[in-house]
Amino acid sequence: MGIVVKSVAPLLAVGALLAGCATAPPQSNHAAYEAYEQQNDPLKPFNKVSYHFDNKLDTYVLKPIALGYIDVTTPGIRAHVADFMSNTDAPAQLLEFMAAGKPRDAGTTLVRFLVNSTVGIGGLFDPAGALGYHRVYTDLGLTLAGYGVPEGPYLYLPFAGPSDLRDATGIPASIVLTPTFPAPPSTGLTIFNYGSDALSVVNTRAQLHGTISNIRKTSLDPYATFRSLYRQHRAALLKEINKRDVATPPAWYSAAQRKAMRHEEYDASN
Template structure:
């Protein structure tokens, strides 16, 4: 469950600086995975299920999941619930729009990489409109003009190139991922122009506030859905794994099959 504004829905998409920390954590985690792999079963039915889940590190992933759910219960969820209580929904939506707009350049570059110039054009126009008239994305003016938001990231771009996802991963606190999406996240860090803005003391303070608020806003977006899964599912880990894998596959197919018009609908309806 990754970001609402980024491709997944676990938390809101981090800023480049926080993303670099995430990538470093991924790299350290991947180093020790080889010794943690679960051997494939010999039973044909069990083997088919094993291959479909694509979760050769399931034992380690489940431990990470349990740790994350413990942290969610005692820290993340209470903070998210307090945030929902204190901050009105319109303001939360505006904050989400700000993060969506800040991530639009990454969407643009990945649309270009996926060979979708019309999608890239829409992302670029959205960014221009919302950064100016939309006050940095606090107001989604571009949506009213016919330029609706769409998701893309380097993990999805690699998927459109035919790069396999690799084994499923569940990273502590960060949530579901895969080898391909881990590599993609590192690419996205390099694609984000905000990663190259010089940071003085004022910008450093803003960056910390930006990161913290974005994380909390992302948790608040997904807290009810996670509560529902934990309540209703017999195996929440498997439910989240399946939902994540299906979502990423559907998003990649959507990009491949996107043959949108050159101009938005409102232009044709003049």
């Protein structure tokens, strides 16, 4: 799995576009060509190099650090760290939900940020969840997907992990939309940004340790497994957003019109 180095990843994404592409099999070989199309991985030569680089980095650096972190923390502490990191992403997600035309999720995100930033001590705790405002998630890639932008070819970025051309656009956006981005630069702010990024990486790696270890032990092709799981996860996130944030038929519509709208919304989300 990759780690997030936000200032480097966008440049690597550009490098990926310039990398050599995998050669498609002849269309006369229907089975091979169909498999190639289904993988949607024409940048596989670059992606495989990136994957193996990250795998080595994880084996010799990130995994040992994560295991040490697991030894000195509890699941509760790791959950609080994840809550804090999620809260720092809320302003960006608020704007992305608004851009996607998802007012319910935008409202939930705003309430969660205000409550958790105050009562929840900066997001270390999740009192908003106890009040019924449960965590929702989006990013720029999912917003673009909601407007019908295709995912594009699969892309594995060094230091950032599985992605695709559409989702990779969210990396520079995530930098600009962080709460600390507009603040005047200072030594303290720099230390906080690098420290929080490092903590987020280690905490996330610790939470995914069991899953990653299991895939590496049992999968015949971990690269293909991670690619498949990434796509399934992104599709599930988009489906959740579409099912959760549907329009409410106006009260002045007739019963038949409201029923028809609900059926249309249900069909669109399935």
